Amino acid sequence: MIEYPPKVTEKELVKAYLYLSSNTNKDISLLIERINENYEYWSEVKYKTIPSSFSHEMLWPCVKASRIRNRILVWDQYGINISITNQMQRICHELDMNFGGSWGNGSLIPEENKNQYLISSLMEEAISSSQMEGAATTRKVAKEMLRKKITPRDKSQQMIFNNYQTINFIVENKEKPLTEDMLLKIHRLMTDGTMENPEDAGRFRLNDDVVVEDGITHEVVHTPPSYTEIPNFVKHLCDFFNEERARIFIHPIIRGIIIHFMLAYMHPFTDGNGRTARALFYWYMLKQGYWLTEYLSISRIIARSKKTYEKTYLYVEADDNDIGYFVAYNLRVLELAFKDLQHYICRKTSRKKQADIFLRIxxxxxxxxxxxxxxxxxxxxxxxxxxxxxxxxxxxxxxxxxxxxxxxxxxxxxxxxxxxxxxxxxxxxxxxxxxxxx
CATH class of the missing domain: 1.10.10.10 (Winged helix-like DNA-binding domain superfamily/Winged helix DNA-binding domain)
Structure with a gap:
């Protein structure tokens, strides 16, 4: 479990606002900026070194006040909110340039290798996303199954096969709007042959027996909203996904991350919610023109820091449904996924140069x-x-x-x-x- 942050009273917030507006201490201002750069949680903030003229009792209220004054409500019904930081905007700009901008002319991925790289990245994404949800098999075995189109031998292989099929379906249908039927179709593709009750594949849950547990202690860490709220949620999700000119602009990458979070938060299915949520994010990114997403293995990066990924969900609920923790984490994931792709291309290019030597035969x-x-x-x-x-x-x-x-x-x-x-x-x-x- 995580440590909950101290509750900040209205009086403490007012005091923090007054302090921030009149503060001439650059050290305090810089400290709060650094804390917000990575959207740090209370468990990190409370150990920060502070100037002798300041107090830890004031630090957390000041951090909260700095976030609240920039707050945007992104999902009214559940009070999901965010403070868009300078760091988030910087990362979004860099990702704009890399995912759909300057690399769009093919300078990153050699044209003759695009199909080969695409197949490899789709496999990696399917394998990693499934392994995060318990698929127990090696990458080598999984890739051989997908490449050779071998019939899955067990539940783990079926999960990976389903994920691969789902991603390919999304790529083929990336321009279509999200509808309830499409959401159910994606879940059915993702979970076919892996559900305890086969009828639950492609069907919303029919009760409130679903909870999210800690994988080690089995302690309940999240109780989703009632199943009776699912129809209204799905309508709102589709509107949010398909909306082109929102009244309040939220950067498309951040909107995609919000979609990812909200599906997992609602947990509308008895199983497969995480895989489906990541698939929706993948779809939304492609739909918004971030073509390079097809070549990234985002879930592989998440899998490397799975505990942090899971904690960010908990931080959101523990701190007044502030989704900034989840957004900041996922933006870092995208940065790392892009760097991974660059390194992968460099390795493949080096191998191609080695292979080209043999053309002299x-x-x-x-x-x-x-x-x-x-x-x-x-x-x-x-x-x-x-x-x-x-x-x-x-x-x-x-x-x-x-x-x-x-x-x-x-x-x-x-x-x-x-x-x-x-x-x-x-x-x-x-x-x-x-x-x-x-």
């Missing part, structure tokens, strides 16, 4: 050069035509043609798995043809 294409690089790094590699087809996003005919070309020059050799299925290993001429190039 002559009469081979870039895909074949990449296949050679794979065998150079892992001499015991075994691939099939289907592996090549999925890895490069090409037709079976093209994949077979690439393999045959490498067989003809002795780079690969064919082996039989059975009477029908063939595999390909490093060929007899591999070392001779590649040794002089490196």
């Amino acid at each position: 002559g009469n081979i294409n870039e895909r074949q050069a990449e296949i050679i690089r794979m065998y150079y790094e892992n001499p015991k590699e075994v691939i099939t035509v289907k592996d090549v087809q999925i890895k490069f996003g090409v037709t079976p005919t093209t994949a077979k043609s690439d393999i045959v070309g490498l067989l003809n020059i002795g780079i690969l050799s064919e082996i039989s798995f059975n009477k029908v299925k063939k595999g390909y290993i490093k060929g007899n001429n591999f070392d001779e043809l590649t040794s002089s190039l490196l």
